Amino acid sequence: MKIDNGINWRKKHFFSIRQNYSRAPFYRDYINLFEEAYSKEWEYLIDLDMHFILRLSESLGMKNKKILRASALKAEGDRIERLIKICGIFEADTFYEGEAGRNYIDEKVFADHGIRVEYQNYRHPVYNQLYGDFIPYLSVIDLLFNHGRDSLAILTNTAPEGVIR
Numbered sequence: 001m002k003i004d005n006g007i008n009w010r011k012k013h014f015f016s017i018r019q020n021y022s023r024a025p026f027y028r029d030y031i032n033l034f035e036e037a038y039s040k041e042w043e044y045l046i047d048l049d050m051h052f053i054l055r056l057s058e059s060l061g062m063k064n065k066k067i068l069r070a071s072a073l074k075a076e077g078d079r080i081e082r083l084i085k086i087c088g089i090f091e092a093d094t095f096y097e098g099e100a101g102r103n104y105i106d107e108k109v110f111a112d113h114g115i116r117v118e119y120q121n122y123r124h125p126v127y128n129q130l131y132g133d134f135i136p137y138l139s140v141i142d143l144l145f146n147h148g149r150d151s152l153a154i155l156t157n158t159a160p161e162g163v164i165r
Contacts, residue, residue, distance in 0.1 A: 001045040010038040017141065024130050026148035030059060030141070056140055060152040080106065084113050094118055125154050 003009075017034050021027050033055050042048040050067075057065060075085035087095055087110075094116045097105055107117045124136040129146055143151045153159040 003042050003045055003048070005041055005043075010041075014038040021130070021141070021145040024145035026145050029148055030144050033059060034141075056144070059144055060140070060155070061149065062152065080109055084110060084115065087115050088113070096120065098122075125157060125159075127154050 014034055018031070021031075037048070037051055037055070042051075053067060057063075057067070070082070070086060073086055073089055075082045075089065077085060083095065087093075093114060095110055096118050098120050099122070101117075102119060105117055110117050126134050126136075127143060127147055129135065129138075129142065140151070140155075143154060147154055150159055
């Protein structure tokens with residue numbers, strides 16, 4: 001997907017982040033990440049997405065995680081076949097799927113290939129936010145600006161007592 005740089009979307013995005021988080025406790029620690037990203041002119045959305053995925057992963061402390069694009073794996077076939085082939089490439093015996101996957105994943109097809117399907121049962125952590133009552137499912141930037149280095153521990157439910165409410 002090509003980005004329309006004919007409008008100044010970068011300025012709008014950056015202004016919104018500054019406007020909403022400038023008083024957050026860890027604003028100064030992470031704002032440069034966004035300032036740098038929005039100072040560049042991106043041609044494709046995937047490049048901007050990958051930039052943020054990599055930089056936000058690093059900011060969360062996930063520096064040694066390897067991120068691959070499924071397209072680089074050359075796993076072809078319909079949706080389920082590709083997923084099974086990708087599991088095979090990584091010798092995975094478990095496929096982790098979001099709760100909505102129950103509506104379309106055929107567990108028997110995975111089982112026939114020796115792969116167990118496990119569905120995510122995500123319980124959003126409640127953490128301190130800058131304004132008012134807690135609002136779940138905001139961007140990870142909300143968590144980073146409000147909790148800094150404790151963000152990954154909050155996401156993985158390993159935060160020390162007192163870090164979250």
